[in-house]
Amino acid sequence: MPIAKAWSVALLGIDGRVIEIEADLGGGLSRVTLVGLPDAGLREAKDRVRSAVRNSGQPWPDGKVTLGLSPANLPKVGSAYDLGIAAAVLAATGAVPATRLLGTILLGELALDGRVRPVRGILPGLLAARSAGYERAVVPADSLVEAALVEGIDVAGAPHLRDLVAWLNNEAGLVAPEPPAPAEPPSVPDLADVVGQPEARWALEVAAAGGHHLLFTGPPGVGKTMLARRLPGLLPRLSPEESLEVTAVHSVDGSLSKSSPLVTVPPFVAPHHSITVAALIGGGSGLASPGAISRAHRGVLFLDEVCEFGGQRLESLRTVLEEGEVRIARVKGAITYPARFQLVLATNPCACAPPKDADCVCSPTARRRYLGRLSGPLLDRVDLRVRLRPLSALSAHDTGTAESTETVRGRVLEARDRATRRWREHGWRSNSEVPGPALRRQFSLPGEATSLLDRALDRGILSGRGADRCLRIAWTLADLDGEPRPGTEQVGSALAFRERVAA
The missing domain is CATH 3.30.230.10 (Ribosomal Protein S5; domain 2)
Known part of the structure; x- marks a missing residue:
C-alpha cells in the first residue's frame, strides 16, 4: 500500500x-x-x-x-x-x-x-x-x-x-519570477479640483493628519464625494509591512491587479447603500470571506448617502470602529479579518435635499427622522462633523486660491511624523489610535486647557468617549500647529468639530 x-x-x-x-x-x-x-x-x-x-x-x-x-x-x-x-x-x-x-x-x-x-x-x-x-x-x-x-x-x-x-523528475525547470518592474507613482485626484468649502477642506486635512473619522453634511453637488475621494492622496504611503497586510486581504478577496499586485496606496472603498451586511462586514457560507470594511483596511471606507444604508448595516460598524478588526463566527469556525480604516460619511440634510435650505419642503419632524437614521452611538464614534455650505456664484468662479493635494499632504506628513515620534515607544501609529486612559493619565493636559471639555461633560453634551475623541483631535491640531502639546485653543477647536452636528 x-x-x-x-x-x-x-x-x-x-x-x-x-x-x-x-x-x-x-x-x-x-x-x-x-x-x-x-x-x-x-x-x-x-x-x-x-x-x-x-x-x-x-x-x-x-x-x-x-x-x-x-x-x-x-x-x-x-x-x-x-x-x-x-x-x-x-x-x-x-x-x-x-x-x-x-x-x-x-x-x-x-x-x-x-x-x-x-x-x-x-x-x-x-x-x-x-x-x-x-x-x-x-x-x-x-x-x-x-x-x-x-x-x-x-x-x-x-x-x-x-x-x-x-x-x-529533474528533467526540466519551472518558470522563474521576473524582476519587479519599477513602481510608477500612483495617480490620485487633486484637492485643488474642489471649489470653495474651506471648512470642509480643513476638516479633511485634520482627518488625514490624525486618522480621524469624518461626517460631511450638505446639499447635493457641494463636493462631499469629491472631498472624500481625495483623502487617500493626503495619507502617508503604506509601509512595507502595511502593504503586505493590505495586499494579503485583497489576495483572499480576489481583487488584486495581476500586473502590479502590491498595494502601496491606502485603498478607497465606497460600497453602494444597497450592500448587504455580509458584504459589508464579511460573511458567506462555510468560512467567512472578507467584506468591504476589510478591503478598506489601512485606507478609507466612504459611505455616501449614509442615511440610506439602514440601521442594521450602520450599527454593525460600531464595534469594528473601536477594535480595528472584525470577528465572524460561522458553523465551520470563527475568522478574524483586519479592519482598521478611516470612516467618511456623507449625507444630505433631509430627504428632499434642495440646493438651498430655504427651498426645503420637509417638516422639522421629517428632517429629524431622516437624520435620526444615524444613531447617537455611531455618531459618538465620528470625530469630525462638518456642514458644507451651498456654492455661491462667487465661490464657484474662485479657482485661484485652492491648495493642491501635494501642498496639503506636506503638512499632513509633518504632523504625522510628530505624532509617530511621540507615540513610537507605545506602539501607536496615529493620534486616533491612542487609548483614552493614556490621554488622561500619561499625557494629561492642564486643567485650564480641558475646562471646556469638563463643562461639556457636566452639561451632558459629551460622553466619555466623545471627550477622549476631542483630546485626540486636539493633539492632531497641535501637531499641525507645530506645538508640543494642545492648549485651550486646540481643545476648543476640537470641541467645535464635535458640536457641528447636522440639523
Whole structure:
C-alpha cells in the first residue's frame, strides 16, 4: 500500500496553516475517497485531478485511492489543493520521485486538461509557509508576480501539470519570477479640483493628519464625494509591512491587479447603500470571506448617502470602529479579518435635499427622522462633523486660491511624523489610535486647557468617549500647529468639530 505526501496551505482569514496531503493506494474497487473536512469545491478535486493527470500523459492508479488532508479537524476550502493532491498521487504511483516534494509548498487549481490555474490567497499562503520554515513553493505561472512579493522563500511557476512532473523528475525547470518592474507613482485626484468649502477642506486635512473619522453634511453637488475621494492622496504611503497586510486581504478577496499586485496606496472603498451586511462586514457560507470594511483596511471606507444604508448595516460598524478588526463566527469556525480604516460619511440634510435650505419642503419632524437614521452611538464614534455650505456664484468662479493635494499632504506628513515620534515607544501609529486612559493619565493636559471639555461633560453634551475623541483631535491640531502639546485653543477647536452636528 504505497503512501506519498505533499504539502499545501489552508487559509483561515488571512492566516495560513500548512496542510499535509497524503495519498494511499490500496486494493478494492476503483474509487477515490477524500477525507479531512473538504468543502464542496474541494470534494470535486478528485474528479479534476484524475482528468488532469490522465490528460497530462500520466497513469491514474487502479483500485482505491484514499486522499487525506491533515489536520483532519481543520476545514479545507477551495481548489488550491489540486496541485498538491496530483503530486501526492503521482509520487505514490512511482511516476515521480518524492525527493523534491520534501520542503515544497504546492498551490494551484488544475483544469481538466492539466493547466494550472491561479487561485486566491497566494500571498498569505506563502507568508504562512515561510513562517512554518518552508523554503520552496510552486504556484501557478500566472500568480508569479504576486508570489514574488514574499521574500525568504524560493518560488517557481508551473503553467501545466506536465511541467511539474518534469521538474519533479529533474528533467526540466519551472518558470522563474521576473524582476519587479519599477513602481510608477500612483495617480490620485487633486484637492485643488474642489471649489470653495474651506471648512470642509480643513476638516479633511485634520482627518488625514490624525486618522480621524469624518461626517460631511450638505446639499447635493457641494463636493462631499469629491472631498472624500481625495483623502487617500493626503495619507502617508503604506509601509512595507502595511502593504503586505493590505495586499494579503485583497489576495483572499480576489481583487488584486495581476500586473502590479502590491498595494502601496491606502485603498478607497465606497460600497453602494444597497450592500448587504455580509458584504459589508464579511460573511458567506462555510468560512467567512472578507467584506468591504476589510478591503478598506489601512485606507478609507466612504459611505455616501449614509442615511440610506439602514440601521442594521450602520450599527454593525460600531464595534469594528473601536477594535480595528472584525470577528465572524460561522458553523465551520470563527475568522478574524483586519479592519482598521478611516470612516467618511456623507449625507444630505433631509430627504428632499434642495440646493438651498430655504427651498426645503420637509417638516422639522421629517428632517429629524431622516437624520435620526444615524444613531447617537455611531455618531459618538465620528470625530469630525462638518456642514458644507451651498456654492455661491462667487465661490464657484474662485479657482485661484485652492491648495493642491501635494501642498496639503506636506503638512499632513509633518504632523504625522510628530505624532509617530511621540507615540513610537507605545506602539501607536496615529493620534486616533491612542487609548483614552493614556490621554488622561500619561499625557494629561492642564486643567485650564480641558475646562471646556469638563463643562461639556457636566452639561451632558459629551460622553466619555466623545471627550477622549476631542483630546485626540486636539493633539492632531497641535501637531499641525507645530506645538508640543494642545492648549485651550486646540481643545476648543476640537470641541467645535464635535458640536457641528447636522440639523
